[in-house]
Amino acid sequence: MRVTAPAKINLHLRVGPPTADGFHPLSSWMVTVGLFDNLEFTLTDTPGVRLTCDDPALPTDASNLVVKTATGLLDAANLSATTGVHIHLTKRIPSGAGLGGGSSDGAFTLLALNKLLDLQWSPDRLASFASRYGSDLAFFCHGPSSVCTGRGEIVPPLAPPKPKYAVLLLPPIHMPTPAVYKRFDQLLSPNQDSALRTQDYSAWPTLAAQNLLPKLINALEPPAFSLSAPLKEIHSHATKILDGRIVRMSGSGSTLFTLYDTRDEAETNAARLRLTLGVNVQTVELAPTGAK
Numbered sequence: 477m478r479v480t481a482p483a484k485i486n487l488h489l490r491v492g493p494p495t496a497d498g499f500h501p502l503s504s505w506m507v508t509v510g511l512f513d514n515l516e517f518t519l520t521d522t523p524g525v526r527l528t529c530d531d532p533a534l535p536t537d538a539s540n541l542v543v544k545t546a547t548g549l550l551d552a553a554n555l556s557a558t559t560g561v562h563i564h565l566t567k568r569i570p571s572g573a574g575l576g577g578g579s580s581d582g583a584f585t586l587l588a589l590n591k592l593l594d595l596q597w598s599p600d601r602l603a604s605f606a607s608r609y610g611s612d613l614a615f616f617c618h619g620p621s622s623v624c625t626g627r628g629e630i631v632p633p634l635a636p637p638k639p640k641y642a643v644l645l646l647p648p649i650h651m652p653t654p655a656v657y658k659r660f661d662q663l664l665s666p667n668q669d670s671a672l673r674t675q676d677y678s679a680w681p682t683l684a685a686q687n688l689l690p691k692l693i694n695a696l697e698p699p700a701f702s703l704s705a706p707l708k709e710i711h712s713h714a715t716k717i718l719d720g721r722i723v724r725m726s727g728s729g730s731t732l733f734t735l736y737d738t739r740d741e742a743e744t745n746a747a748r749l750r751l752t753l754g755v756n757v758q759t760v761e762l763a764p765t766g767a768k
């Protein structure tokens with residue numbers, strides 16, 4: 477069985493001060509984007525989970541979310557003594573880029589094995605199981621467009637945005653999520669607003685790019701830019717090249733993006749960025765319906 481696992485971007489990300497367990501309450505509008513990893517599953521007679529990957533830099537041991545989620549699901553279904561699975565991952569989504577690639581691989585492993593082993597778990601049961609392995613996995617079990625709250629594990633759907641395309645800037649900068657949250661805490665002012673639940677997103681999916689972009693914020697930009705001067709520099713350079721257009725960061729970075737209503741506009745501006753910036757720039761569909 478082959479499945480494609482999409483990346484995501486956080487269109488909007490507000491972050492509250494950490495709770496007693498150190499995690500931060502979030503309010504984030506997340507959408508899938510047309511950039512995909514591929515996963516191929518083969519059941520075997522030898523019990524255990526074996527992962528191979530075309531990217532030699534990626535660990536394929538028990539630290540990989542694909543191995544963690546597959547092992548966890550076989551255990552929970554009481555199949556680990558009798559069933560084995562070989563998973564081959566073809567990696568296209570950059571790691572440490574705020575695109576949720578590892579989380580998507582983990583979530584789509586659960587969705588695929590649920591079908592392949594005929595477990596018949598409901599989407600809600602899978603999403604709640606998935607959220608044990610990281611904040612973004614529940615989103616990928618539902619997708620393609622949700623408002624995520626809690627740590628990111630509460631994912632009611634929201635209609636996809638009206639702009640259909642994003643231009644992604646993919647600098648070769650790896651941002652460690654825990655360090656970005658730590659810097660967020662250091663920069664936090666004592667009277668920071670923590671009323672995340674009051675945000676009403678209901679009208680946002682009807683807004684064209686020009687009206688939607690000014691509403692979007694990412695509370696992790698100041699800490700990420702304070703940790704990485706090159707990322708801050710690319711952000712301000714991109715904004716200038718695009719004549720002041722709003723450019724946002726996804727998750728804890730390092731991917732930057734802006735939105736367009738049409739593919740033509742997106743591709744013209746992606747070409748402008750590519751010419752001057754010297755970083756990987758890609759035009760992708762937002763909330764794509766068909767996998768590539």
Ligand code: C5P
Nearest residue numbers: 498499500502610611612627653654657
């Ligand atoms: O869940 P995920 O693997 O994305 O989280 C990585 C790290 O980011 C956590 O270990 C934690 O330090 C931080 N984090 C947080 N609050 C969140 C999500 C992540 O502090 N809501």
